[in-house]
Amino acid sequence: MAAAKVTASAAAPATRVSAVFRSNQELTRLARSGQLAAARRLFEEMPRRNVVSYNAMLSALARHGPLADARRLFDEMPRRNVISWNVMITACSHHGHVTDARELFDAMPARDDFSWTLMVSCYTRAGELGLAREVLDRMPGEKCAACYNAMISGYAKNGRFDDAVTLLHEMPVPDLVSWNSVLAGLTRNEGMSRSVQFFNEMPEKDLVSWNLMLEGYAGRMNEARELFDRMPERNVVAWNAMLAGYVHLSHMEEAYKLFTEMPDQNSISWTTMVSGYVHAGKLQEAKDVLNKMPFDSVTAKTALMHGYLRSRRIDDARKLFDGLAVRDAVCWNTMISGYVQCGMLDEAMVLFQQMLNKDMVSWNTMIAGYALYGQMPLQHFMHMRRDSKRADWSTYACCFSACANLAALHVGRQFHSLVVRSGHISGSFSGNALISFYAKCGRILEARQVFDEMERHDIVSWNALIVGYASNGNGADAILVFRKMEANDIRPDEVTLVGVLSACSHAGLIDEGLHFFNSMTKLYSLKPVAEHYACMVDLLGRAGKLREAFELVQGMQMEPNAGVWGALLGACRVHKNHELAQLAAEKLFQLEPRKTSNYVLLSNISAEAGNWNEAEKVRFLIKERNVHKPPGLAGST
DNA sequence: TATGCGTAGT
Structure with a gap:
């Protein structure tokens, strides 16, 4: 054995290097396509690994496995380069572990443009625009366009178009991606009249810009068609946007006609057709399209599974699920939620336990399911949640929101006592969820008590209480709380004003309502949005x-x-x-x-x-x- | 070779 090893290493280092190289390529492929088990096997079997092997395995775990596994591998790595750190930050960001991402970012020995961009988008994804901006401003030297773009699209997604445009003009060379980020925010949040205006003002446009406009016209097919005909060139994305428009309206004949006219169909075109038929209640057609589809697509199969489950054809759905080569969180969640909706909680639980990369939806589905049927094995859930300890607050928050949406007062109360015992009440996340929970169940006094017992109040706590009073028809108290909030020097945000205005509405305070609405901009520098x-x-x-x-x-x-x-x-x-x-x-x-x-x-x-x-x-x-x-x-x- | 996902599925 030892002799053979010596000969191999002495003989041809070049071939050995290329063997690692080949394995790495294969590992990358498996990681990309989500074949986690196969990736793990290959990684374990590799006689030698270099930093690229580790990074590829890490990215497979980051994308398709539990966060804890990724972290373990990261901690065990013999050597790390900047990409290892970046992948690990990405993983934390995707799982919503913003603080961990920041700790890694601060600890890494050297950062590249990518790292800075990742940190900015991690914060914007979490809605922490202020922190994102701090990171961007701290970036040394010439800031890369991608980093600006992450910030700009963060502003745009959160409706802060003035900030987005201001930053766009601060860029040394704003590229098309920057303009398109703003346009995307407009078409997706603001409706088309403002989008058209912005689109016309753009210094140049590419296919992405045109496609965003098309997507914005979803369901308004005359306008979409007119734009489509005006496009200087069309790619498959443009065709898909048109297809999605017809599908959205359940106009399946027109969708099919367009589908056959398309110069080429990609996996998304096919998937859109499948899901269109599913939503139109035409399961046979959906199945036929899926069978003809020249791509293997989890997404399309998930759509059909959903259709089967909605018609309570559990076995057909399960057959599809079992036949999947790659399973992502969405298809697991679909199957689990199908079982829950059919009242088959045991089957749902078995799948849930088998699922490796549980996300918020998975937890919500199970908890809501048990709440729906009046059972709640609380301790059981808490034990199971040990695999990702740091997310405990989110578990509680999601328990409360499930209970609130189902008005499951009794179960929510049980959770409340669990939170108190586990010491998570001090964090405002679960406290805020608890306030909303009691308020949504009509127990505004208990909501108030939670609020009063909390150590610290953030804007969300105040908003939860104000909205709570308002939705319980107690407009006067909502406004009282709002005044107290102002007295505490907390600046109201859009949500606060929604609460205040709806409080006025419920209490019949017409003049007060008009006053708040008309002075929103002047007093609080808040622009009224559609909710207001x-x-x-x-x-x-x-x-x-x-x-x-x-x-x-x-x-x-x-x-x-x-x-x-x-x-x-x-x-x-x-x-x-x-x-x-x-x-x-x-x-x-x-x-x-x-x-x-x-x-x-x-x-x-x-x-x-x-x-x-x-x-x-x-x-x-x-x-x-x-x-x-x-x-x-x-x-x- | 590994990282910021224009369009599809819970």
């Missing part, structure tokens, strides 16, 4: 001032969203304004073509107005557009 307009429409609507409400909507700087039209529609119902209801409903159907409650509301308004023809027409629309009731309420189908 929705509150004001609600406020004016409740007071019977429908005309003022409608004028407010027409004067909006941004595209009114579904919340705004929904508030108007609700007000129309109370005050029996049939014409305006019709208009608001039309807008809602465009924005949320699949939401049953909108159709039902309009149908009811028409019926109450004695307009039976109209009511019948709306019911027909529901059938024609294949609008589905949400799963769980669907009964036996």
